[in-house]
Amino acid sequence: MTVTATSVDESDRLRPQTAPAPWRAKLVRLVPAIAAILSGVLLYVSFPPRTLWWLALPAFAVLGRVLRGRGWKAALGLGYLFGLGFLLPLLVWTGVEVGSGPWLALVAVEAVFVALVGAGIAAVSRLPAWPLWAAAVWIAGEAVRARVPFRGFPWGKIAFGQADGVFLPLAAVGGTSVLGFGVVLCGFGLCEVVRLAGEGRRTGAVRRPAAAAALLSVAVPVAGAVAARPLVSDAAEDGTATVAVVQGNVPRSGLEFNAQRRAVLDYHARETLRLAQRVKAGKVPRPDVVLWPENSSDIDPFANADARMVIEEAAKAVGVPVSVGSVVERDGRLLNEQILWDPAKGPVQTYDKRQVQPFGEYLPLRSLLGAVNKDWTSMVRQDFSRGTEPGVFTVGGAKIGLATCYEAAFDWAVRDTVTHGAQMISVPSNNATFDRSEMTYQQLAMSRIRAVEHSRTVTVPVTSGVSAIIMPDGRITQRTGMYVADSLVQKVPLRSSETPATRLGILPEIALVLVAAGGLGWAIGAGARGRRAGDA
Known part of the structure; x- marks a missing residue:
């Protein structure tokens, strides 16, 4: 029997066609x-x-x-x-x-x-x-x-x-x-x-x-x-400065550490006293400045004599100015403030954080949130006020720009410290609230980007880690662990030239x-x- 093309076509037409499986189409x-x-x-x-x-x-x-x-x-x-x-x-x-x-x-x-x-x-x-x-x-x-x-x-x-x-x-x-x-x-x-x-x-x-x-x-x-x-260069254009970064650690991680403000202050003072002993023993060089992290003294030293005494003792022991991260109240305004504390003169310069964190340092739409649920307003009982001026501390011949914690994420907040003369940058931070999460490492990477962006040494003093010293080429030369008390001391280059990024803004x-x-x-x-x- 001979099978023609026509009969094959007819058999194909009469054979039931298999539709694509519905699950395959959905996939x-x-x-x-x-x-x-x-x-x-x-x-x-x-x-x-x-x-x-x-x-x-x-x-x-x-x-x-x-x-x-x-x-x-x-x-x-x-x-x-x-x-x-x-x-x-x-x-x-x-x-x-x-x-x-x-x-x-x-x-x-x-x-x-x-x-x-x-x-x-x-x-x-x-x-x-x-x-x-x-x-x-x-x-x-x-x-x-x-x-x-x-x-x-x-x-x-x-x-x-x-x-x-x-x-x-x-x-x-x-x-x-x-x-x-x-x-x-x-x-x-x-x-x-x-x-x-x-x-x-x-x-x-x-x-x-x-x-x-x-x-x-x-x-x-x-x-x-x-x-x-x-x-990208780490050459010293304006000499060098020896900086010390102090990480005092906290009693425990989480929000509750703020209820132990005195303990946090004592930890940072104690680590600074240890640093002074190491300097005296010749184990590390004497720094030109000691940098404490954000919230290292949540007790206002201008209003509390005990806190003032602890800071003064630490500054006098190490013999150089100490930059202290504090929470202060001035003229009815709550401020996240860095205070440069001279061992002889006391507080000589201050910087108030300008980019405060919504829902962390102030509560947007407070009245609306309170109307929906009064418990929500307890997240931030009192709003922090914003500073208005760039922070540049002058210590001896060095000018240190300040960008406090959250500010490191904002281009303008770091750049204008450099355009106002900063020869190095410090990013004092408090990451204890976020435990051992990746937040610390993400923020540290931001500081490395800022170092290259503006060709400046960046120091990162943090309450509980990771604290670090970063060269102008983005390299981390020293770092601490997390949840340890430690200090880092290093001679770092001071630079005044501006990168195209700094000039162009x-x-x-x-x-x-x-x-x-x-x-x-x-x-x-x-x-x-x-x-x-x-x-x-």
Whole structure:
């Protein structure tokens, strides 16, 4: 029997067709969402305390692949999932002592900014050289997030995950915005290189302009970082200063340590007395200044004679000025204050923290929160007031700029100490509230970025660790453990030259925001013209 083509066709037509399994179709639709979440987690893993900075590149490559060509609604959702994957683990420390509510609320709000950025990236992904526009959109999102709400929350800037990376010298070129832009551009460029390579294998043709733009997106940030390497130096331009960083430790971790304010003060005084004994024995050189952390004396020494006596005894024993972190009340205002305490003259200079932490040092919308739940207002019983002037202490021939704890995350708060003459920077902090979480290491990485950004030595005295001394090239030369009493003494370079980042200030960030706005305008205009043409 001969089987004709017609009979085969008829048998195929009559045979029941197998429809795709419903669960497979659903799984395929979930792939972009799963990829968005996992790429966010990958970005988190690139941050300290790990030194896997390079994982930021595949994280953005996957994000670019997920968002490219999407509609704005889908991109919003995928961007939000990416934000959750990144920020949920990154900011888990915010709920260490107060529970998961504030942590989840903070992440839910901050992820909205990432969602909007995702929609913007999807819009510009249809443009030529889209990695350039997309990277600028990301930095524009960071710029907004660093300013609103409640004066912003810059935690999680891409730059802060690059303290160990090859892109670090870009911080000296244009600060955190240029460093972050370089990393994101390289990641999106990697995405485009892979996409065009796959397209070339399928079609046998390569679109040379697009390929050139993609390769440049990868190569230019790396080449820029290499070219910027001469800007990174730890040479002493104005001599040296010998600094001592004291970590007194706390009786126990958590919020309750604030109820033991006298014990914390005594611990820091005791460690300073030990330091004085080591100096006297010739084990360490005599420092020019001793730096205590934020909250090392939560008892106001101007109002409490006992606290004043303890500080004076420590300063006289070591024989040099001591910078004390205190909480003081002046003219009805509560201030987070650094006090330079001279062993002979007593308090001679002060600096009041300017960027106070919402929900930690002051309570936004206090009346509204109290109306909803009176217990919520107990989180911060009295609001701290903001200082108004940059902090620069003069000790002998050295000028020390001050950025207290949370301020290290804000570009302006560190930069203006340098523009006001600081030859080195100190970031006194109190991380005891956050126990042994990653917060300490994330903040330490910020200080390393600031060291390179402004080419200054940065000291980080912390109540319970990790305290450190950081060279102007970002290297940590000494550090303490966590929850130990210790002191670090080192001769450090003093520098007065300004990096391009210091001189330019906010201008690189403004330029990148304008690039983002231009790309979004182009994309929106092109989309509108396409819709009009379709209607016609």
